[in-house]
Amino acid sequence: MSEDIEKPRLIVASSPHIVAPTTCREIMLWVVGALAPAAIWSMVAMGVPAIVTYAACIGSAVITEAAWNAIAKKPQSLSDCSAVVTGLLLAMCMPPMTPWWMSAIAGFIAIALGKMIFGGLGWNLFNPALVGRAFVVMSWAGVLSKLPNKGWFATLDVAGTKGLDAISGATRLAIASADRAAAGGYGYDLVAQYRPLLFKNLEGSLGEVSAALVILGGIVLIVKGIIDWRIPAGYIGAMGLLSWAFGSDPVFHVLAGGVLLGAFFMATDYVSSPMTKNGRLVYGIGCGVFNAVGRFFGPMPETTTFAILFMNGLAPLIDKAFVPRTFGWVKRDEE
Amino acid sequence: MKEFWSVFKHGISIENPLTVLMIGLCATLAVSTQVEGSLAMSVAVIFVLVMSNVLISAFRKFIPVEVRIPIFIVIIASFVTIVDLFLKAFSPDIYAVLGIWIPLIVVNCIILGRAEAFAYHNTVLLSIADGLGMGLGYTLVIVGMAFIREFFGTGQVKVMGATVLSMPSGYQGPNILLLFPGAFIVFGFIIALMRWLNDRSAARKEA
Numbered sequence: 001m002s003e004d005i006e007k008p009r010l011i012v013a014s015s016p017h018i019v020a021p022t023t024c025r026e027i028m029l030w031v032v033g034a035l036a037p038a039a040i041w042s043m044v045a046m047g048v049p050a051i052v053t054y055a056a057c058i059g060s061a062v063i064t065e066a067a068w069n070a071i072a073k074k075p076q077s078l079s080d081c082s083a084v085v086t087g088l089l090l091a092m093c094m095p096p097m098t099p100w101w102m103s104a105i106a107g108f109i110a111i112a113l114g115k116m117i118f119g120g121l122g123w124n125l126f127n128p129a130l131v132g133r134a135f136v137v138m139s140w141a142g143v144l145s146k147l148p149n150k151g152w153f154a155t156l157d158v159a160g161t162k163g164l165d166a167i168s169g170a171t172r173l174a175i176a177s178a179d180r181a182a183a184g185g186y187g188y189d190l191v192a193q194y195r196p197l198l199f200k201n202l203e204g205s206l207g208e209v210s211a212a213l214v215i216l217g218g219i220v221l222i223v224k225g226i227i228d229w230r231i232p233a234g235y236i237g238a239m240g241l242l243s244w245a246f247g248s249d250p251v252f253h254v255l256a257g258g259v260l261l262g263a264f265f266m267a268t269d270y271v272s273s274p275m276t277k278n279g280r281l282v283y284g285i286g287c288g289v290f291n292a293v294g295r296f297f298g299p300m301p302e303t304t305t306f307a308i309l310f311m312n313g314l315a316p317l318i319d320k321a322f323v324p325r326t327f328g329w330v331k332r333d334e335e
Numbered sequence: 336m337k338e339f340w341s342v343f344k345h346g347i348s349i350e351n352p353l354t355v356l357m358i359g360l361c362a363t364l365a366v367s368t369q370v371e372g373s374l375a376m377s378v379a380v381i382f383v384l385v386m387s388n389v390l391i392s393a394f395r396k397f398i399p400v401e402v403r404i405p406i407f408i409v410i411i412a413s414f415v416t417i418v419d420l421f422l423k424a425f426s427p428d429i430y431a432v433l434g435i436w437i438p439l440i441v442v443n444c445i446i447l448g449r450a451e452a453f454a455y456h457n458t459v460l461l462s463i464a465d466g467l468g469m470g471l472g473y474t475l476v477i478v479g480m481a482f483i484r485e486f487f488g489t490g491q492v493k494v495m496g497a498t499v500l501s502m503p504s505g506y507q508g509p510n511i512l513l514l515f516p517g518a519f520i521v522f523g524f525i526i527a528l529m530r531w532l533n534d535r536s537a538a539r540k541e542a
Contacts, residue, residue, distance in 0.1 A: 105509075113520065138516065139509030
């Protein structure tokens, strides 16, 4: 459509007028770089199934984007690398033993329904990776909950599991949740879980293998100015405070599950998070509140996905509520 | 007669109650998990819509403007009650599937909307055309949605206890199609399809 309009002599555009040389591709590559240590470590720790999951998610995300652009006759947008980031993030919130076809469907849904259908990068309402994950979680919950996981027997000595390669079992969060339901009846020691959660946790999703590496990646992005500290700070702060208020161990609840990956890499997605500074803080806190409430009172052990998707939906409203005061203007007197 | 056909066709295409006017959606999203239930629902809607359109257009000169809505509701509710009792008596299975959605046809926007927007201002014959067209448009969309959701969600389509169509064994359909998010996703694609078809036929007419 813009071709029809004569090339304007005076360019009128909304702010920002000062353009930094940073490109979308550069930012996306930084995100990939920040995720790389955690991703590589999870491949080393989990082995072949993890590599299959990464390959299926990233591969199907990239292929879907390329195919969509080709069919819709749009300029190819693969070079901004956002499809790679989506696929990578998606893989990191999937369990390693996920069947490959399920990972591939998740990648397809993430790009097709999460991003391209809205018009591509920048137009999506929700975080594409989380859309893909939510689709799969809601579609095949039965299959996912029965996946074998590799490391369970190594941490709790359950009789009869020695020498097995993999058994099906609950993650630490699920055990903690069952323990809470039994009012501490199982005597599950949360503090003893810090070390495995930080460095080598073989249950749950690929992004949960090492909380320390995820935090490291997040800090790199904050220092580089790629993500705003307000979102992860609000998220993790609210999560910790509420866990403490609900009578549990705050550090355990921040380290376990998807909170760290969600706070640093998912909730901070530029497109689906608010633009205003105070809005971002509120948005982060909202994610943390819904995550904690869902985790403690909901039917699922972990609700990071839905907490962030829900706040994604609220992001435009949050922005409306926190319109910054224009420079030089004074607040209107409310009479 | 020409006008009859044009009104009839409008209900199916460019004024389709579900994909263009987007009214009466809750029942549609809830019921369209099964082809069988959707067919029964469509029949009920067509019956109520045509009958109430006929009655309202026949009495349009006598119904005072000030109290027209209560009168419409009374007329619609009588026909809904007929359908409700009929289904309860003659096919309890379908009644069990549709449940609350049958009595809720009383407050379905499609029926009240057509009474207010069409039947109150048009002749009996045209109101019949409108009722049939709108009803068929409704049927087309809801059965289409139900087919996609049932076939891909459960892997088979069952009508009257017989399996009409089924996926190869071992097929694990995405459960989300049977839940509300799936309804919205499928519905979105159907709207897009109908828009595309309407645009294409409009473009063809112009050319």
